[in-house]
Amino acid sequence: MTKVLRRPVFFIGLVVTLALFAVALLSLVWTPLPPSRMNIVHKLKAPFDFGLLGTDQFGRDVASMLMVGAWNSLSTSILAVALGASVGTAVGVTVAMRRGWVELVVMRGCDIVFAIPPILSAMMLGAFIGSGRFTAIIAIGTFMVPVFARLTLGAALQIWTRDYVMAAIGMGRSKAKITLAHVLPNISNQIIVQVTIQLGLAILTEAGLSFLGLGMPPPNPTWGRMLADAQTFLGQAPWLALMPGMAIALAVLGLNMLGDGLRDLLDPRDDS
Amino acid sequence: MISILIRRILSLIVTLLIVSLLIFVIMDLLPGDPAAIMLGTSASPETLAALRSQLGLDQPLPVRYLAWLAGVFRGDLGQSYTYGVPVAGLIAERLAVTLPLALMAIVLSVLIAIPLGVQAARKHNGVFDFVAGFFSYVSIAVPAFWVGLLLIIAFSSMLGWMPAGGFPGWNAGLFAGLQALLMPAVALALPQAGVLTRVARTALLEVMNEDFVRTARAKGLSDGVAIWRHAVPNAALPVVTMLGLQFTFLIAGAVLVENVFNLPGLGRLAYQALSQRDIIVMQDVVLFFSGLVIVMNFLVDLAYLAIDPRLRANAQ
Numbered sequence: 001m002t003k004v005l006r007r008p009v010f011f012i013g014l015v016v017t018l019a020l021f022a023v024a025l026l027s028l029v030w031t032p033l034p035p036s037r038m039n040i041v042h043k044l045k046a047p048f049d050f051g052l053l054g055t056d057q058f059g060r061d062v063a064s065m066l067m068v069g070a071w072n073s074l075s076t077s078i079l080a081v082a083l084g085a086s087v088g089t090a091v092g093v094t095v096a097m098r099r100g101w102v103e104l105v106v107m108r109g110c111d112i113v114f115a116i117p118p119i120l121s122a123m124m125l126g127a128f129i130g131s132g133r134f135t136a137i138i139a140i141g142t143f144m145v146p147v148f149a150r151l152t153l154g155a156a157l158q159i160w161t162r163d164y165v166m167a168a169i170g171m172g173r174s175k176a177k178i179t180l181a182h183v184l185p186n187i188s189n190q191i192i193v194q195v196t197i198q199l200g201l202a203i204l205t206e207a208g209l210s211f212l213g214l215g216m217p218p219p220n221p222t223w224g225r226m227l228a229d230a231q232t233f234l235g236q237a238p239w240l241a242l243m244p245g246m247a248i249a250l251a252v253l254g255l256n257m258l259g260d261g262l263r264d265l266l267d268p269r270d271d272s
Numbered sequence: 273m274i275s276i277l278i279r280r281i282l283s284l285i286v287t288l289l290i291v292s293l294l295i296f297v298i299m300d301l302l303p304g305d306p307a308a309i310m311l312g313t314s315a316s317p318e319t320l321a322a323l324r325s326q327l328g329l330d331q332p333l334p335v336r337y338l339a340w341l342a343g344v345f346r347g348d349l350g351q352s353y354t355y356g357v358p359v360a361g362l363i364a365e366r367l368a369v370t371l372p373l374a375l376m377a378i379v380l381s382v383l384i385a386i387p388l389g390v391q392a393a394r395k396h397n398g399v400f401d402f403v404a405g406f407f408s409y410v411s412i413a414v415p416a417f418w419v420g421l422l423l424i425i426a427f428s429s430m431l432g433w434m435p436a437g438g439f440p441g442w443n444a445g446l447f448a449g450l451q452a453l454l455m456p457a458v459a460l461a462l463p464q465a466g467v468l469t470r471v472a473r474t475a476l477l478e479v480m481n482e483d484f485v486r487t488a489r490a491k492g493l494s495d496g497v498a499i500w501r502h503a504v505p506n507a508a509l510p511v512v513t514m515l516g517l518q519f520t521f522l523i524a525g526a527v528l529v530e531n532v533f534n535l536p537g538l539g540r541l542a543y544q545a546l547s548q549r550d551i552i553v554m555q556d557v558v559l560f561f562s563g564l565v566i567v568m569n570f571l572v573d574l575a576y577l578a579i580d581p582r583l584r585a586n587a588q
Contacts, residue, residue: 112291115565117524120558123546124299127309127554200413207415208528212543227418231532234421234436235429245418252413 010261016254024074027067035064036219044237053243056226057233062240065221066247072222073251076133076140076215077202083141085195088148093183095149096156097175103153110146118143118205122214131214140205144198151194155187189266193259200255207248223248276577284570291562292344296337299555305329306551310353327552349556354548359556362541369439370530370537372449374522376457378515381464386511388465389472390504393480394495404469411466417528420459424532427455437534456533460525464518471514475507482506509579516572520565 027035032051039059047054053062095106122131122139129135159165159182168178209215210224218225223244230240299306307323308315315323328336343349349359392404428436434455440448479485480503488498527539534540538557545553 108287108290111566111569112287112294112562114520115291115562115569116295116558117520117527117561117565119524119527120542120561123542123554124295124558127546127549127551128299204413204415205524208417208524211415211417211528212531227421231421234425238425238429241418241421241425245415245421248418249410249414253409256409256413 007261007264009257010265013254013257013259013261016250017258020070020074020251020254023067024071027064027071031061031064031067033061033064035068035221036060044233044240046237047239054237054239056229056240057237060221062226062243065226066223066243069221069223069226069244070247070251072133072216072220073203073206073224073248076136076206077199080137080140080202080206081144081195081198083137084144084198085148085191087141088145089152089184089191091145091149092152093156093179093187096153096160096183097179106149107153110149113142114146116143119208119212119214122209126214131217133216136206136209136215139209140202143205144202147198148191148194151190152187155190156183159183159186193263193266196255196259196262200252200259203248203251203255277574280570280573284566287566288563291566292341292559293337295555295559295562296340297333299551300333309549310551312549350552352545352550352553354545354550354553359553362553363538363556363560366536366538366541368442369453369535370526370539373453373457373460373530373535373537374526376450376453377460377464377522377526380457380461381468382511382515384461384465385468385472386504388469390476390499392469392473393476394499396477401473404473408466408469411462414463415528416459416463416525417532419462420456420529420532423455423459437532439535452533452535456529456535459532460522460529463525464522467518468511468514471510472507475510476503479503479507509576512572512575512579516569516575519568523561523565 037060039055041059042050042055043057043059045051045055045059047062051061051063053066056062056065091106095103118139121142122135125135125139156179162182165178165182168182173181206215207222207224207227210222211228213225213228215222215224226244227241230237230244233240305320305324307320307327307329311319311323324330328339331339340350347360349363351357352359352362355362388404388407392401395401423434424436427434435452439452442449476499480499482503484506485498485503488502489495493501523539526537527542529535530537530539531543538560542554542557542561544550545557
């Protein structure tokens with residue numbers, strides 16, 4: 001525990017991330033007001049004037065929308081990272097097992113997938129299958145497959161040279177069994193760190209997609225669309241553009257710090 | 273050196289071909305008929321059939337791909353459905369906004385990041401190091417398009433110093449053009465600068481303890497000269513690498529920032545093409561952007577070889 005407290009980056013990251021998850025989960029059972037209830041009489045009210053953080057152009061409670069937005073943003077991002085991490089890791093450890101031309105082909109494939117920014121693939125997908133949460137998850141998740149494939153390939157290749165793996169090979173265990181029993185458990189720390197950092201990136205991307213109207217459809221509040229709506233009222237109600245942006249920045253900051261902190265904690269050798 | 277170059281260029285061409293094929297096939301496999309998507313639900317079967325044959329959709333996939341590829345080599349990317357003009361011209365026109373914007377953002381981010389990173393490394397574990405670390409944490413976390421909104425609130429709505437958006441065109445003069453691109457470029461540069469500051473600091477910390485830097489100091493060079501002339505160039509490689517890796521994110525950021533500032537760039541073109549269901553324009557823009565990212569990574573590879581002679585020996 002003292003080890004944890006001596007690492008402020010990890011500690012701050014953990015607190016911010018836990019708070020984010022707490023707010024997101026709380027929004028499922030309670031918000032100050034129903035997030036989609038319109039109240040035109042009280043539209044564009046400043047913070048503390050009506051509700052904690054004021055109201056938007058339809059008189060909806062900004063604080064409640066931000067809370068539900070946390071859940072929408074987080075759940076979309078978690079599903080996207082889960083997709084990217086599981087497919088990417090499976091690809092990475094399989095390639096590490098096979099090597100040869102498979103490695104060459106898969107790695108070149110990774111370069112290619114990585115060359116298409118998720119915003120653009122979401123637009124392409126959106127034109128055909130429609131925009132929405134599913135499209136966003138596919139677009140963000142696909143972009144993350146190469147990230148995890150490269151990471152796990154590099155890490156797994158190192159494990160394959162270890163003595164205990166040599167011993168397992170000598171004992172006649174199959175490559176698939178070695179991957180499950182030795183490789184995956186030994187690279188899981190690096191995967192966990194990367195999941196945390198990519199979760200932050202996914203939140204940023206999701207916000208960008210919903211800012212363009214490529215995320216969850218209305219009336220579901222998302223941080224990105226709240227910013228897009230606020231753009232019309234920048235002169236009149238600038239605070240509307242402050243809160244959702246701060247929520248995004250805080251969430252990403254927390255996850256990035258947690259990821260960096262975890263990396264230090266789990267791998268004390270790497271001080272860079 | 274020549275043989276490495278030829279091998280790299282060949283591999284670049286193969287990658288570009290695969291990307292073009294991939295995007296073409298994905299667009300083809302996705303459910304939905306481009307002609308129907310373009311015309312909407314109210315189109316008559318005759319109009320649909322006419323557009324299908326005009327777009328060449330009645331041909332088999334390999335024929336369409338090769339015809340399109342041949343067109344690309346002739347500089348013919350097809351005809352925009354909504355604008356009624358060649359897509360190639362449309363892209364060239366919009367590139368005149370996006371390219372300067374991206375370049376300004378890259379230059380700005382390097383101008384912010386290198387001094388910050390160098391100073392942070394020199395004052396390792398000091399107050400400045402902490403401040404620079406905090407800056408990079410925060411700037412990586414803020415979305416570029418939100419920074420854009422904040423800049424508009426501060427410098428356009430409140431102070432009235434800058435235009436809130438739009439682009440007067442380069443015909444209005446260099447100053448007016450650059451002024452319109454300044455705030456978007458700052459918004460785009462900030463997250464990049466955060467990443468680069470970190471990389472520059474780490475790279476410099478590693479280099480600063482090398483023998484040649486110590487020798488430079490022992491020769492009587494001042495701390496500053498030893499660092500800027502000997503350590504910084506040797507720490508450039510990771511920074512250049514990161515610039516290349518970040519290019520995808522720069523493009524994604526440009527799509528958003530162009531929409532915030534209402535700039536007639538490529539990102540806005542892609543967005544408009546989506547809302548107007550102009551499939552051909554979108555396909556071409558996505559291809560162009562991905563091609564750009566791949567070429568950029570190729571250039572970073574070449575920059576490696578140019579910067580570090582040791583890598584040239586390894587690649588042989």
